[in-house]
Amino acid sequence: MANKPRALVTRPLFPAARAILDEKFEVEYWTQAERIPRAELLKRVTDKEALVVLLTEKVDDELLATSRKLRIASTVSVGFDNIDVPACTRRKVVATNTPGVLDDTTADFAWTLLMAVARRLVEGDVWMRSGTWPGWDLDQLLGGDIWGKTLGIIGFGRIGRGVARRAQGFQMRLLYHDQARVAPEVERGLHAEFVDLDRLLGESDFISLHVPLLPETRHLLSKDAFGKMKPTAYLINTSRGPVVDEGALVEALEQKQIAGAALDVYEHEPKVHPGLIPRRDVILTPHIASASVETRTKMAVMAATNAVALFEGLRPPNALNAADLGL
Numbered sequence: 001m002a003n004k005p006r007a008l009v010t011r012p013l014f015p016a017a018r019a020i021l022d023e024k025f026e027v028e029y030w031t032q033a034e035r036i037p038r039a040e041l042l043k044r045v046t047d048k049e050a051l052v053v054l055l056t057e058k059v060d061d062e063l064l065a066t067s068r069k070l071r072i073a074s075t076v077s078v079g080f081d082n083i084d085v086p087a088c089t090r091r092k093v094v095a096t097n098t099p100g101v102l103d104d105t106t107a108d109f110a111w112t113l114l115m116a117v118a119r120r121l122v123e124g125d126v127w128m129r130s131g132t133w134p135g136w137d138l139d140q141l142l143g144g145d146i147w148g149k150t151l152g153i154i155g156f157g158r159i160g161r162g163v164a165r166r167a168q169g170f171q172m173r174l175l176y177h178d179q180a181r182v183a184p185e186v187e188r189g190l191h192a193e194f195v196d197l198d199r200l201l202g203e204s205d206f207i208s209l210h211v212p213l214l215p216e217t218r219h220l221l222s223k224d225a226f227g228k229m230k231p232t233a234y235l236i237n238t239s240r241g242p243v244v245d246e247g248a249l250v251e252a253l254e255q256k257q258i259a260g261a262a263l264d265v266y267e268h269e270p271k272v273h274p275g276l277i278p279r280r281d282v283i284l285t286p287h288i289a290s291a292s293v294e295t296r297t298k299m300a301v302m303a304a305t306n307a308v309a310l311f312e313g314l315r316p317p318n319a320l321n322a323a324d325l326g327l
């Protein structure tokens with residue numbers, strides 16, 4: 001049997017994904033507990049034709065220059081800001097991601113955060129565990145109502161719309177903002193109104209972010225944006241950390257320009273702005289919005305399937321630069 005092509009995979013993934021990869025490739029998995037150091041990644045990728053990475057590993061021009069045999073870089077994430085797609089295209093490397101399979105799980109989690117921050121869930125839990133709760137009282141841990149309020153969704157793609165669908169049960173008014181309007185029937189179906197960013201910021205009680213990280217979305221929420229929000233509003237971020245200027249967020253919270261924030265992603269992961277840590281009006285989770293067993297397995301399988309497809313002479317189903325590479 002001819003030699004199999006060689007692949008580097010920066011995590012052991014899940015058995016279902018490994019089975020797909022192992023059949024097609026001679027695979028080297030990075031299995032150590034700490035993530036693969038950059039120097040190690042650059043060294044190990046040199047003789048590989050396929051690379052499967054997590055969103056924490058950068059596939060940039062430096063890496064591509066050292067891996068002249070590489071034909072595909074497959075990220076186990078829908079966000080692909082870790083991959084320099086134009087650089088891949090220049091070097092004729094196919095770049096792929098994992099869209100679609102994590103939409104509902106992520107939308108569920110945006111709602112988990114929304115409800116938790118509005119109803120002060122974490123503070124309540126901490127209080128109960130401290131053994132100091134004196135019993136029921138009328139004015140304990142008062143939060144903000146959710147039902148009947150206005151939800152503003154920034155980024156109305158699959159995940160944003162999933163968040164919108166879930167708002168129906170809470171009788172919320174729904175505003176959205178994106179680069180372009182969605183089809184009228186989608187707006188009607190979701191009872192969603194397209195508004196400009198300023199109106200969304202000024203009228204929403206909850207603002208949930210669902211944009212990809214692009215040069216134009218970096219620091220989309222900055223000092224100026226927080227200044228336009230209601231003092232009773234909550235910010236939910238399950239998209240990418242750098243969409244929010246964390247320093248400006250801390251300032252806005254300190255000055256009570258907004259009521260609170262629930263963040264799953266951070267500007268400089270894994271670091272968190274020190275000003276956020278002690279705040280009781282903030283909920284912090286470790287980038288787990290898509291972290292259900294089912295969804296993370298599907299993502300890994302999808303990334304593996306993308307890599308394998310190319311070596312079977314097919315167009316990888318989620319190729320980001322298919323058209324540019326003439327696939």
Ligand code: DGY
Pocket residue numbers: 055076077078079080102239289290
């Ligand atoms: C992604 O896929 O981009 C998420 O951030 C992790 O699931």
